[in-house]
Amino acid sequence: xxxxxxxxxxxxxxxxxxxxxxxxxxxxxxxxxxxxxxxxxxxxxxxxxxxxxxxxxxxxxxxxxxxxxxxxxxxxxxxxxxxxxxxxxxxxxxxxxxxxxxxxxxxxxxxxxxxxxxxxxxxxxxxxxxxxxxxxxxxxxxxxxxxx
Amino acid sequence: xxxxxxxxxxxxxxxxxxxxxxxxxxxxxxxxxxxxxxxxxxxxxxxxxxxxxxxxxxxxxxxxxxxxxxxxxxxxxxxxxxxxxxxxxxxxxxxxxxxxxxxxxxxxxxxxxxxxxxxxxxxxxxxxxxxxxxxxxxxxxxxxxxxxxxxxxxxxxxxxxxxxxxxxxxxxxxxxxxxxxxxxxxxxxxxxxxxxxxxxxxxxxxxxxxxxxxxxxxxxxxxxxxxxxxxxxxxxxxxxxxxxxxxxxxxxxxxxxxxxxxxxxxxxxxxxxxxxxxxxxxxxxxxxxxxxxxxxxxxxxxxxxxxxxxxxxxxxxxxxxxxxxxxxxxxxxxxxxxxxxxxxxxxxxxxxxxxxxxxxxxxxxxxxxxxxxxxxxxxxxxxxxxxxxxxxxxxxxxxxxxxxxxxxxxxxxxxxxxxxxxxxxxxxxxxxxxxxxxxxxxxxxxxxxxxxxxxxxxxxxxxxxx
Numbered sequence: 001x002x003x004x005x006x007x008x009x010x011x012x013x014x015x016x017x018x019x020x021x022x023x024x025x026x027x028x029x030x031x032x033x034x035x036x037x038x039x040x041x042x043x044x045x046x047x048x049x050x051x052x053x054x055x056x057x058x059x060x061x062x063x064x065x066x067x068x069x070x071x072x073x074x075x076x077x078x079x080x081x082x083x084x085x086x087x088x089x090x091x092x093x094x095x096x097x098x099x100x101x102x103x104x105x106x107x108x109x110x111x112x113x114x115x116x117x118x119x120x121x122x123x124x125x126x127x128x129x130x131x132x133x134x135x136x137x138x139x140x141x142x143x144x145x146x147x148x
Numbered sequence: 149x150x151x152x153x154x155x156x157x158x159x160x161x162x163x164x165x166x167x168x169x170x171x172x173x174x175x176x177x178x179x180x181x182x183x184x185x186x187x188x189x190x191x192x193x194x195x196x197x198x199x200x201x202x203x204x205x206x207x208x209x210x211x212x213x214x215x216x217x218x219x220x221x222x223x224x225x226x227x228x229x230x231x232x233x234x235x236x237x238x239x240x241x242x243x244x245x246x247x248x249x250x251x252x253x254x255x256x257x258x259x260x261x262x263x264x265x266x267x268x269x270x271x272x273x274x275x276x277x278x279x280x281x282x283x284x285x286x287x288x289x290x291x292x293x294x295x296x297x298x299x300x301x302x303x304x305x306x307x308x309x310x311x312x313x314x315x316x317x318x319x320x321x322x323x324x325x326x327x328x329x330x331x332x333x334x335x336x337x338x339x340x341x342x343x344x345x346x347x348x349x350x351x352x353x354x355x356x357x358x359x360x361x362x363x364x365x366x367x368x369x370x371x372x373x374x375x376x377x378x379x380x381x382x383x384x385x386x387x388x389x390x391x392x393x394x395x396x397x398x399x400x401x402x403x404x405x406x407x408x409x410x411x412x413x414x415x416x417x418x419x420x421x422x423x424x425x426x427x428x429x430x431x432x433x434x435x436x437x438x439x440x441x442x443x444x445x446x447x448x449x450x451x452x453x454x455x456x457x458x459x460x461x462x463x464x465x466x467x468x469x470x471x472x473x474x475x476x477x478x479x480x481x482x483x484x485x486x487x488x489x490x491x492x493x494x495x496x497x498x499x500x501x502x503x504x505x506x507x508x509x510x511x512x513x514x515x516x517x518x519x520x521x522x523x524x525x526x527x528x529x530x531x532x533x534x535x536x537x538x539x540x541x542x543x544x545x546x547x548x549x550x551x552x553x554x555x556x557x558x559x560x561x562x563x564x565x566x567x568x569x570x571x572x573x574x575x576x577x578x579x580x581x582x583x584x585x586x587x588x589x590x591x592x593x594x595x596x597x598x599x600x601x602x603x604x605x606x607x608x609x610x611x612x613x614x
Contacts, residue, residue, distance in 0.1 A: 121173045
């Protein structure tokens with residue numbers, strides 16, 4: 001559900017919508033889902049309920065959809081700050097997308113995702129991700145959080 | 149068990165991210181101030197880190213940071229600060245401060261009302277959904293055992309259906325080993341089903357009792373229906389025990405988990421399942437007598453009875469009665485009776501294949517794959533492949549499978565098919581009289597059953613979405 005090729009650095013998405021397109025297409029090309037349009041729709045739907053833009057430039061969009069076949073995490077560092085109506089009004093630099101199948105019955109994956117969410121409340125970890133220069137560094141921060 | 153000064157419940161509609169971020173934020177904020185806090189999360193997984201009634205009673209103040217119902221009626225009579233989940237993430241320090249300053253509103257209602265509420269009814273989504281959730285937990289853990297074991301047994305039949313019998317000409321050591329391994333995996337099926345139903349209800353203490361109950365049920369020949377019963381009994385037994393032991397001193401908490409629950413639980417579930425298993429051999433014999441009485445009646449009635457029995461508990465006492473009667477008659481030279489039994493045993497897994505092929509969107513990926521594997525299991529007379537599907541919704545799916553199997557058996561008798569082998573499914577086709585008609589009969593039964601399964605699955609899925 002997370003590996004090095006789930007991490008994308010130096011992306012150039014110009015808007016939240018472009019970012020959603022990027023995430024949905026990435027999920028499909030990584031083999032976690034079938035219908036990018038439906039996955040994007042689920043992301044937008046969730047965003048409508050309340051913003052997933054958190055603090056310090058992090059956003060954590062998530063989608064639960066039948067078009068997703070197994071749980072996955074995608075991390076994108078974008079070079080262009082994105083408007084996301086975040087909690088502290090800051091623009092978003094780092095996007096951590098969580099993707100979950102409609103009928104995910106097991107709890108293990110969901111608990112892993114919840115640990116990633118918790119990680120985003122940890123100043124130290126956030127700093128590490130912000131400063132990371134390559135995929136391995138980000139991956140190791142996330143994996144450490146999941147296994148703890 | 150420690151007493152917490154502050155309790156906090158967090159929850160958001162999707163229950164994937166915000167719930168946990170708010171939990172983490174509040175925990176950190178409390179830690180900074182050296183305040184004891186326990187945070188209960190209402191997420192996609194369900195309720196985690198749930199408060200006990202005692203913890204609620206002893207807490208000074210309760211913070212609710214949620215955009216969904218967190219069963220706040222439990223907090224009647226307590227001082228409660230209620231905010232959105234976003235506020236919990238953004239301003240955790242402020243919330244903790246407010247909590248310590250004595251802010252908040254005393255929740256209406258009396259505390260005594262909530263004290264009597266039980267764990268079962270606490271699940272906000274209702275008892276039906278709770279039962280479904282427990283069943284699903286059992287089934288999803290059981291499924292790999294069925295697939296792994298079933299496929300190995302099916303492969304062993306490639307050396308001939310008697311390849312595991314040392315005295316037979318078809319005997320092959322490797323095939324015999326495959327069959328033994330497959331059998332071991334299949335033998336785990338009922339205990340695992342029972343254990344994880346219980347685990348879903350009562351966490352780890354339930355798991356232990358569920359395993360033992362399932363094993364006793366399995367050895368007692370109660371089939372998977374016995375496993376379901378034992379799973380629920382085991383789970384609720386632990387819930388009951390935890391209520392009985394509620395007033396024991398806290399110093400005994402460790403003893404409860406490592407000693408009292410397992411010893412008392414294993415004893416009670418063992419006795420109950422043993423007593424339940426005992427009449428099973430009686431049921432089995434009675435069914436065999438009953439069946440023998442119909443042997444010479446018309447093909448329609450015989451087919452319906454054989455079909456219903458074979459699909460009823462798939463490996464349980466009722467199914468075995470039909471199967472053993474078939475093999476006994478086979479030994480006497482009656483090859484007609486067995487043809488119907490085989491058809492009725494082959495059909496249920498094939499129905500699931502048909503269902504997942506025709507109603508792709510209504511099944512999860514896991515189910516779809518299991519349905520496809522069931523084509524192999526059904527074709528080799530391994531009825532157990534259908535159990536995970538049957539167990540998910542026994543009241544709906546078992547009657548449907550009985551209908552499909554009955555059709556397959558009735559047609560088999562009408563077509564006057566004769567099957568001289570007691571097992572092996574389509575692998576014994578070369579020795580079957582009218583093999584094509586037999587396949588036709590089974591396919592018709594499977595398609596009817598499969599379409600019905602799919603329709604029911606589709607409609608129940610729709611209901612869930614509403």
